[in-house]
Amino acid sequence: MKIGNKDRKLKFGMNQSILYCEIRDISLTQMNKELTKITDGTGSELRDLIWSALKDGARVSKEKFEYSNFDVGDWLEELDSKEIESALNMLIESMPSKKKIPTTK
DSSP states (O other): OEETTEEOOOOOSHHHHHHHHHHHTOOHHHHHHHHHTTTTSOSHHHHHHHHHHHHHHHHHTTOOOOOOHHHHHHHHHTSOHHHHHHHHHHHHHHSOOOOOOOOOO
């Protein structure tokens, strides 16, 4: 994703979720509730979600990431709605599907 004048990797997953929860001082259960209302929230939910995905993406790419969630908020202001929609679609695609796990008898 091109953000902050640079192509950066977004990584959604366990480590990203933990970063999100740590910065917001919430549980995973609270995170799931927040994400269901992401378009109706204050905007900080989206900002912190993208920040955590960028931070974890940098970790995976072995790049330094010394930016705050407020820096990411500034970068988000420069994006158009299609670019933000693309990032949200990446999140949705990264979520595990709710398939039934077969049980053994």
